[in-house]
Structures are given as structure tokens and as C-alpha cells.
Amino acid sequence: xxLIGFSTGALTKDDFRAALGIMAxxxxxxxxxxxxxxxxxLPLLEELDRLELHRFEYITFHAPSVMDTEFESVAIEALNxxxxxxxxxxxxxxxxxxxxxxxxxxxCFENYGQAQAYFVPDSARSRRTG
Numbered sequence: 001x002x003l004i005g006f007s008t009g010a011l012t013k014d015d016f017r018a019a020l021g022i023m024a025x026x027x028x029x030x031x032x033x034x035x036x037x038x039x040x041x042l043p044l045l046e047e048l049d050r051l052e053l054h055r056f057e058y059i060t061f062h063a064p065s066v067m068d069t070e071f072e073s074v075a076i077e078a079l080n081x082x083x084x085x086x087x088x089x090x091x092x093x094x095x096x097x098x099x100x101x102x103x104x105x106x107x108c109f110e111n112y113g114q115a116q117a118y119f120v121p122d123s124a125r126s127r128r129t130g
Contacts, residue, residue: 009032029058031056033060
């Protein structure tokens, strides 16, 4: 069976609980937990253990698409907590001002563009999503 899913951010901006409620009533087996804006990252992480995610066969986590320089170290620490769950992390390479550290083989890059030349480690270049 081919897995079809949605991003929580595409269904409901800033309200991942409402998006999960919508998907609970549908036959959706894949989900992207979206923290597309940096102010969404920590609240979503704080709730991960309490969310009903067992019904999903495939889960990805979308990191913020734009981050303030001061927030990057917080984001890297937070995303390392997501990486422990072995979920693919969707990251836009130009979202950060410094090269990301702690990237894993589960890191996926979207909107690759020109950022790849100075940002993406060679070991991760084959993990493109778009």
C-alpha cells in the first residue's frame, strides 16, 4: 500500500493538534509534523510524547524554514531530540546562518538550490526531497 499523508502545517496553521484531529477521522497513514515557523518548534517538541502518533506508519518532522541567528543553537539542540526518534527531518539548507551540525542520515533537504554548494555535507547530498 502506498502511504499518503499531509503536513500538519498545510491543514491548520499553528495548530498541530487540530490537524491531527482532522487526520484521525481519515485514512491517513503518513504525517509531516510541521514546525515551519521557529516559534512553533519548542511547543511541538514539548507535546510529542503526548500526541497520538501510533496510527501513523511514517512520520517526518519539518524544521523551521527561517531562523534567527540567536535561535539556531536552540533549534539544533531541539532537532537532535527529534533525530533520536529516527524520523526524517526536513530542513531547508538556507534556513540557518551557519552550517548545521549534528545532521544525520535521516536529514532531508528541500529547496536545495544554490545553498548546496556551501552548506550541505557531502555525505548528505544524496538525501534530497525536492
